[in-house]
Amino acid sequence: MQTLTFPGPQFDPKNVYDAVVVGSGAAGGMAAHVLTSQGMKVLLLEAGKQLDTTKELKSMEWPYDHPRRGEMPSGYHALGLNEYNVRNPPYAKDSKYTHVESYVQGWGGPDYSKNIVVDEKDHPYTGTKYAWVRARCVGGKTNIWGRLALRLSDYDFKAKSHDGYGEDWPISYADIAPYYDKVDLYLGVSGHKENLPYLPDGIFQRPIKLTASELKLRAGLAKMGRVLTPYRAGVTTDGLKHNKYRSRCFGRGACDRRVGGCDIHAAFDSPTGLIRPAADTGNLTLRPNSVVFEVTVDTDTGKARGVHFKDAESGEVYEARARVVILAASTLESARLLLLSKSRQHPNGIGNSSGHVGHNFCEHVMGPGINGLVKDLVGKPRTNDDGRPGSFYVARFRNLGDKQSNFIRGYGFEGSSGTTMFPGNAFETPGFGPSYKKTVRDYAGAFIGMGAFGEVLPRYENAVSIDPDVKDRWGVPVLKFDYRFGDNEKKMAEDMAHTAREMFEASGIEVVSVNREVLREGWSIHELGTSRMGNDPKTSVLNQFQQSHDVKNLFVVDGSSHVSASCQNPTWTIMALCWRSCDYLADEFRKGNV
Ligand SMILES: Cc1cc2nc3c(=O)[nH]c(=O)nc-3n(C[C@H](O)[C@H](O)[C@H](O)COP(=O)(O)OP(=O)(O)OC[C@H]3O[C@@H](n4cnc5c(N)ncnc54)[C@H](O)[C@@H]3O)c2cc1C
Ligand code: SF4
Numbered sequence: 001m002q003t004l005t006f007p008g009p010q011f012d013p014k015n016v017y018d019a020v021v022v023g024s025g026a027a028g029g030m031a032a033h034v035l036t037s038q039g040m041k042v043l044l045l046e047a048g049k050q051l052d053t054t055k056e057l058k059s060m061e062w063p064y065d066h067p068r069r070g071e072m073p074s075g076y077h078a079l080g081l082n083e084y085n086v087r088n089p090p091y092a093k094d095s096k097y098t099h100v101e102s103y104v105q106g107w108g109g110p111d112y113s114k115n116i117v118v119d120e121k122d123h124p125y126t127g128t129k130y131a132w133v134r135a136r137c138v139g140g141k142t143n144i145w146g147r148l149a150l151r152l153s154d155y156d157f158k159a160k161s162h163d164g165y166g167e168d169w170p171i172s173y174a175d176i177a178p179y180y181d182k183v184d185l186y187l188g189v190s191g192h193k194e195n196l197p198y199l200p201d202g203i204f205q206r207p208i209k210l211t212a213s214e215l216k217l218r219a220g221l222a223k224m225g226r227v228l229t230p231y232r233a234g235v236t237t238d239g240l241k242h243n244k245y246r247s248r249c250f251g252r253g254a255c256d257r258r259v260g261g262c263d264i265h266a267a268f269d270s271p272t273g274l275i276r277p278a279a280d281t282g283n284l285t286l287r288p289n290s291v292v293f294e295v296t297v298d299t300d301t302g303k304a305r306g307v308h309f310k311d312a313e314s315g316e317v318y319e320a321r322a323r324v325v326i327l328a329a330s331t332l333e334s335a336r337l338l339l340l341s342k343s344r345q346h347p348n349g350i351g352n353s354s355g356h357v358g359h360n361f362c363e364h365v366m367g368p369g370i371n372g373l374v375k376d377l378v379g380k381p382r383t384n385d386d387g388r389p390g391s392f393y394v395a396r397f398r399n400l401g402d403k404q405s406n407f408i409r410g411y412g413f414e415g416s417s418g419t420t421m422f423p424g425n426a427f428e429t430p431g432f433g434p435s436y437k438k439t440v441r442d443y444a445g446a447f448i449g450m451g452a453f454g455e456v457l458p459r460y461e462n463a464v465s466i467d468p469d470v471k472d473r474w475g476v477p478v479l480k481f482d483y484r485f486g487d488n489e490k491k492m493a494e495d496m497a498h499t500a501r502e503m504f505e506a507s508g509i510e511v512v513s514v515n516r517e518v519l520r521e522g523w524s525i526h527e528l529g530t531s532r533m534g535n536d537p538k539t540s541v542l543n544q545f546q547q548s549h550d551v552k553n554l555f556v557v558d559g560s561s562h563v564s565a566s567c568q569n570p571t572w573t574i575m576a577l578c579w580r581s582c583d584y585l586a587d588e589f590r591k592g593n594v
Contacts, residue, residue, distance in 0.1 A: 008279050011287040013318050017043040018589065020307055020322035022292045022337065025140025027558035028328035029270030029278075030575045033186075034582035036283035040589065043320055044275070045290040045309055047329075048136030049115075053143050053271065057112050057263040059254035063422070070109035070257070078105035079120070084131045084520040089481070090124030090470070102133040103523075104144075108422075109257035113144050116261075122473035127464075127481035131522035132332070138288055139271040140330065141525070142571075144261045147268065147389055148414060149189045149234035149572040151180050151200040155400060156566035163399065163408045166458055169563040170535050170544035173200065179576040187268045188236030189572070190249075190389070194229050199395040199412075199568070206237040208388045211418040213374040213448040213509070217392075220507020226397045231390025231414075234268040234572065245272035251387025256420050267389055289313055293476045295325055295341040295350050295554065302345035304554045310474050324553045324585065324594055328578070331559040332361075332464055335530035336479050338541075338556070339466050351531070351548040351556070356541050358465055360532050362458040362565040364524035365489040367517050368496035369413070369451030372509040377446035385418025385445070392416070394450065394503075396567055398495065407491040409457065411567045413500070415450025448509060452496035455567040457488050458529050483521055493518045526570050531560040546581040553594045557581055 018040040021031045032044045063069040072078070077097035084091070084103070092100035100120040105113065118134045125132060135141040155162065157169040157176075177200070183189075184203040191204035207230040210218065218228040239248035249266035265272040278284045289312035296305040296319055304325040310317050327334040335358045341350040349357055396410035423444035429436060467480035497516045504511050534540025537549035546561045548554040557578040559570050566573075588594045 009285045011043060011285055011318075011320070013320070015321070017041050017285070017320065017322040019043070019324040019326055020045060020320050021326045021328055022307060023047075023140065023327070023329035023333065023558070024138050024275060024286070025135075025270055025328065025330060025558075026142050026571050026574050027330075027578050029139070029142070029274030030578040031326050031328055031557050031582050032278040032284055033274040034579050035586060036278040036281040038586040039283065040586060041283050042278070042285070043322060044284060044286045045292055045307065045320060046138050046286065046288045047291040047312060048138065048140075048288065050138045050288040051115060053139065053261060053269065054263050054265070056115065057261040059257075059261065059263040060252060066111065068111065070111050072105065072110050072114050075099060076101065076105070076114060078110060079103050079131070080106060081520065084129055088129060089126055090120070092120035092124065095121070103131055104133050104525075107257075112257065113261065116143050124470055124472060125479045125481065126467045126470050127479075128483055129520060130481045130483060131520045133522070133525045134330070138275065138286070139269050142268065142270040145571060146569075147234040148393065148569045149202070149232050150393075150568035151202060152566045152568055152573050153198050153200050155198045156564065156568070159409065159564055165408055167532070167534060167539070167563050170533050175544075176573070176576050176580060179580045180572065182579055183572060183575045186242075187234060187273050187575075188238070188240050189232060190230075190235050190237040191232035192230045194227055194395070196227060196395055198400055202232065204232075208233060208237075208390055210392060211383065211385055211445070212377060213417045213446070214392050214415075216374055217448060217503070217507045217509060220509070221394065221503055224503065224506055226503065227395045228392050229395065231388070231393055233390045235262075235266050235389040237266070243273065243277060245276045249387075249389060253386035253421055255389045256386060256422070262389070291474045291476065292329070292337060293340060293474070295327075295337060297341070297343045297345055297350065299344070302551065304350065304551055312474065315474070324555065324589065327554070327556045328558050331527040331530055332479060334556050334558055334560045335464055336466065338531060340477065346550070351541055351550050351554055353550050354538055354541055356460075356532065356539065358530050359460045359463045360458040360529045361462045361464060361483055361527070362456045362529040362562075363522070363526045364453045364565060364567060365456050365485055365493060365518060366451060366453055366523045367515065367519040368493050368500065369449065369515045370497075370500035370504055371447060371449040371512045372504045373443070373512050374446050374448060374509055379442045380445060382419045382441075383445060386421050388418070391418070392450075404495065407488045407495065409455040409488070409492070409567065411452045411454030411492060411496055413450040413452050415448065417445075417448035419445035447512070450500065451515075452500070453524060453567055453569070454489065454492045454496060455565050456485065458532070458564050459486065464530060485518065485521060490518070526559075526565065528559040528562040528565050528570055531556045532563045533561045534563065545584040546577065547585070555581060555585060
């Protein structure tokens with residue numbers, strides 16, 4: 001594979017760019033791709049470093065080739081669930097460790113992602129307990145994301161019309177469907193068509209093969225009118241002729257590392273999927289190490305003038321001037337920037353005349369799940385189930401045709417099974433010696449498990465604001481959380497545990513354990529909603545094209561624009577919406593309307 005350095009023009013403070021994009025993850029990468037391909041000159045500012053992930057991720061390295069079998073060096077610490085539950089943020093305060101990282105660094109193979117996930121010592125936050133996972137480097141969280149690439153449907157976009165809660169989105173599925181198609185074709189997604197109105201199909205590449213236990217569960221669920229489908233992975237399984245920076249998936253097993261990423265970039269990541277092709281147009285200037293801390297304002301017009309940023313290494317401050325400012329720093333970081341950008345014209349923060357910036361914060365609730373044993377598979381020969389970039393997904397089935405008496409909205413399950421490089425059951429199997437090894441081998445392929453992801457309702461009182469007393473390593477005031485799960489989430493979580501058992505039993509799978517515990521707020525890494533879209537400028541921040549109601553040349557193209565969380569993972573929707581908004585923006589730009 002080619003290494004990932006980005007040659008190209010250097011940032012020129014005297015230049016006025018057509019657009020400045022803040023953040024280079026899924027949203028910022030997509031904005032850079034769409035705008036540069038339409039001839040606009042784009043400056044992409046990224047707070048983190050430029051890492052060569054082709055070298056960093058080492059997806060082919062076996063545990064025994066690594067001095068610590070993939071573990072981080074001493075001095076590094078991954079926060080555990082108990083720390084999030086017992087202590088209050090900032091979680092790294094007074095820690096004895098040199099580096100403190102979020103809980104995902106406690107998963108297998110964290111040494112490969114330790115430079116991607118942020119050090120909590122440099123990036124504190126305050127307020128209510130919240131497990132906030134961030135990645136600061138070119139590509140952001142897309143370098144290590146789980147790749148479940150799902151579409152939303154009108155059950156999500158028009159959820160208020162369905163159950164009366166919250167707000168409908170200002171778009172419907174028909175508006176975004178052509179853009180989901182564009183994302184599928186440009187980036188590649190693997191999946192199997194199911195014709196479900198509540199989980200629309202994409203334009204799929206070769207699906208992931210289900211294991212014997214997954215086929216058994218699929219058949220059991222079919223009898224209940226529920227659907228288990230192969231993991232819809234944002235991974236190119238057939239290859240992409242138009243992108244020379246990405247290989248097709250060779251199923252080499254490193255996906256088992258979970259946050260390990262993919263060093264041949266079969267799994268979508270923003271640097272190879274979007275930014276590198278944008279750079280090839282000659283219209284992109286990428287500047288890493290650029291910590292943006294405010295949107296600057298033209299004092300005559302009140303429009304955005306550009307952004308102020310600090311060089312992450314030298315501390316030097318610059319203004320980047322542009323005709324259009326596009327925030328794509330991730331849901332909570334974009335809210336932080338809007339709130340930090342106070343001026344005479346925008347005393348509550350830019351784009352915040354509604355007072356809704358930072359509010360209506362929503363995500364997914366996780367925790368309840370199940371483990372089971374398919375007895376027929378005990379002692380059967382091993383199958384090669386490594387190298388599947390995901391296993392299976394059980395689509396939502398609650399509150400579609402039915403109406404639950406104690407909660408609204410729904411949830412889906414992500415699950416896995418199969419014989420993999422390291423048999424996970426080895427940890428729980430008692431004993432030692434040859435009989436222990438035989439038991440581990442005999443049972444390795446017989447276990448199957450799944451865990452739920454449920455919709456958290458957007459509520460005005462769930463919010464982030466600026467903490468005036470605490471600053472990050474670069475002197476920028478940090479976010480303060482005021483966010484808690486509510487009654488609907490708790491009731492839904494009880495139902496998740498109940499239906500998980502019901503589905504395993506109906507499929508003839510022996511239940512080994514059922515987990516009812518709800519994980520800490522934030523665990524899903526799917527923060528959404530802090531600058532929601534809408535038709536009414538009094539109750540929303542952005543219009544249907546993610547354009548600020550107050551400031552016509554300001555766009556916020558990440559998950560902060562989402563009106564509700566749905567229960568489907570958000571990244572494919574973030575990119576489809578961003579593509580749609582940037583098409584609109586490029587058109588308005590040509591007409592001189594922004
Ligand atoms: C382990 C893991 C598993 C996941 N699994 C899935 C999944 O299966 N399916 C799914 O849909 N989603 C998943 N996600 C979530 C997914 O990664 C995010 O939805 C997606 O990356 C959001 O894109 P974004 O551009 O909004 O933010 P990011 O990808 O976080 O990118 C934001 C970028 O902005 C930069 N930035 C922030 N502040 C500033 C600033 N002030 N100045 C300049 N730059 C700034 C950051 O450094 C970062 O590079 C997962 C995430 C993780 C970490
Ligand atoms: S299994 Fe496929 S997506 Fe996963 S690391 Fe290997 S090549 Fe990449």
